[in-house]
Amino acid sequence: MSKSSEWIDAVGRAIREATVALPADVERALREALTSEPSELGRLHLETLLENARVAREEGLPICQDTGTPVFFVRAGAESPWLADIEAALVEATRSATAAIPLRPSAIHPLTDRNVGNVGRGVPVIDWEIVPGREVEITYVAKGGGSENATGLLFVQPGGGAAEIARAVLAHVARVAPRACPPIVVGVGIGGTADRALVLAKRALTRRLDIHHADPAIAALERDLLEAVNGLGIGPAGLGGAATALAVHVEFAFRHPASLPVGVALQCWADRRAAVRIDASGAAEAVL
Amino acid sequence: MTRHVLLPASPAEVSAWRAGDVVFVSGAVLTARDLAHRRILAAARRGEPLPFDPTGLPIFHCGPLARRDAGGWTITGLGPTTSARMDPSTPEILARYRTPFLIGKGGMGDSTRRALVEQGAAYLAAVGGTGALGARAVRGVRGVYWLEEVGMPDAVWILDLCEYGPLVVTIDAAGHDLHAEIARRAARLS
Ligand code: SF4
Numbered sequence: 491m492s493k494s495s496e497w498i499d500a501v502g503r504a505i506r507e508a509t510v511a512l513p514a515d516v517e518r519a520l521r522e523a524l525t526s527e528p529s530e531l532g533r534l535h536l537e538t539l540l541e542n543a544r545v546a547r548e549e550g551l552p553i554c555q556d557t558g559t560p561v562f563f564v565r566a567g568a569e570s571p572w573l574a575d576i577e578a579a580l581v582e583a584t585r586s587a588t589a590a591i592p593l594r595p596s597a598i599h600p601l602t603d604r605n606v607g608n609v610g611r612g613v614p615v616i617d618w619e620i621v622p623g624r625e626v627e628i629t630y631v632a633k634g635g636g637s638e639n640a641t642g643l644l645f646v647q648p649g650g651g652a653a654e655i656a657r658a659v660l661a662h663v664a665r666v667a668p669r670a671c672p673p674i675v676v677g678v679g680i681g682g683t684a685d686r687a688l689v690l691a692k693r694a695l696t697r698r699l700d701i702h703h704a705d706p707a708i709a710a711l712e713r714d715l716l717e718a719v720n721g722l723g724i725g726p727a728g729l730g731g732a733a734t735a736l737a738v739h740v741e742f743a744f745r746h747p748a749s750l751p752v753g754v755a756l757q758c759w760a761d762r763r764a765a766v767r768i769d770a771s772g773a774a775e776a777v778l
Numbered sequence: 779m780t781r782h783v784l785l786p787a788s789p790a791e792v793s794a795w796r797a798g799d800v801v802f803v804s805g806a807v808l809t810a811r812d813l814a815h816r817r818i819l820a821a822a823r824r825g826e827p828l829p830f831d832p833t834g835l836p837i838f839h840c841g842p843l844a845r846r847d848a849g850g851w852t853i854t855g856l857g858p859t860t861s862a863r864m865d866p867s868t869p870e871i872l873a874r875y876r877t878p879f880l881i882g883k884g885g886m887g888d889s890t891r892r893a894l895v896e897q898g899a900a901y902l903a904a905v906g907g908t909g910a911l912g913a914r915a916v917r918g919v920r921g922v923y924w925l926e927e928v929g930m931p932d933a934v935w936i937l938d939l940c941e942y943g944p945l946v947v948t949i950d951a952a953g954h955d956l957h958a959e960i961a962r963r964a965a966r967l968s
Binding site for chain 1: 859957
């Protein structure tokens, strides 16, 4: 088997895994939310989500009928000998997984509304990050439309520090979370330029839910924001309760003195992701 | 309270539902997203017949995931899409087709709320992202329309459901709106 067909297989398996099996950390977070949810409707909804996840896994059915925009986050080792061929493999894996699982055809021409499946200009979405080393790590994320429409790019008054950033993020989340299928995961990208802030927010969504940022000040902001979001009363399915978010993940970059862009990306409770690593020999394996 | 509803539901029955009631529905519903809403209204305004009759059918804001094999269609994913996109067309749809209730997620705007009250209709929220459970509640596909023209999610599907739920009445015929209530509270607390 050629390298590229091995990768197509491995990435195809990751797409299927993400589509039908909720990641263990997400399921754990939902169970924890259930034990502390004071709202009766909230508990009913959390139980429904968990039951849905069980049925999906057991019967090999997609967790959500919106199987999402396929997004690949690639952390590519600069010295990997395989970089030239990876993009084509990701596109081919998306095409074959769309037919095999099947995925819902979700790539539509923005002007004519023509639906082309899941492969078209700019889709699948591929985010490249070049890092040192010889390995390539590919994280697949299924990004639903409901949560994508809740994305925000905020321009916060510079100089207000963490408190001002938290206030702006909270106001945004309060407005959009009900439509993003809560309990949500909140990715926040602080600083950089506007486009970088959004990329950082999106990358923050690939982190495991129970891992905080290594920088203690950022980790503290994550904890404070999570507590504040869960005090909004939006709750599971947006119908009231405590479990509005399962996690808040923050990434940051330095900013211009006059500008403080903050990207906010939400992922729905159906936080579908799976990863594959391609080592220096070209062998592909699932990352657990 | 929890209600198990066998369709068609009479207007008197729907008018009695209250915000916060939990509902499981059985019977025929029609799926339509924003594109289907626009196509329905465009045809109706031109006086052209539709290939299906929406009259009296609940409208489900949903783009199903389906597989076609020798035995016909199998729905493999069924759940709500964001209802706000249907706000601009909904009052006219409700009036033209005497829609008894809507199923969706995220709630709807004030013009829809007023139209629901006028018609004695209701809005029910389904749990977003529960496509697998939804698929298990489908007893059969009665018809699919406009599939070639607009693709699987935007096509109109008439589906036979069995105990689909839990759905929560979030806008009732008396005009109570749980979404608006929760949004106001969240805005105050943020
Ligand atoms: S936002 Fe809701 S409906 Fe959309 S993919 Fe996520 S869980 Fe499914």
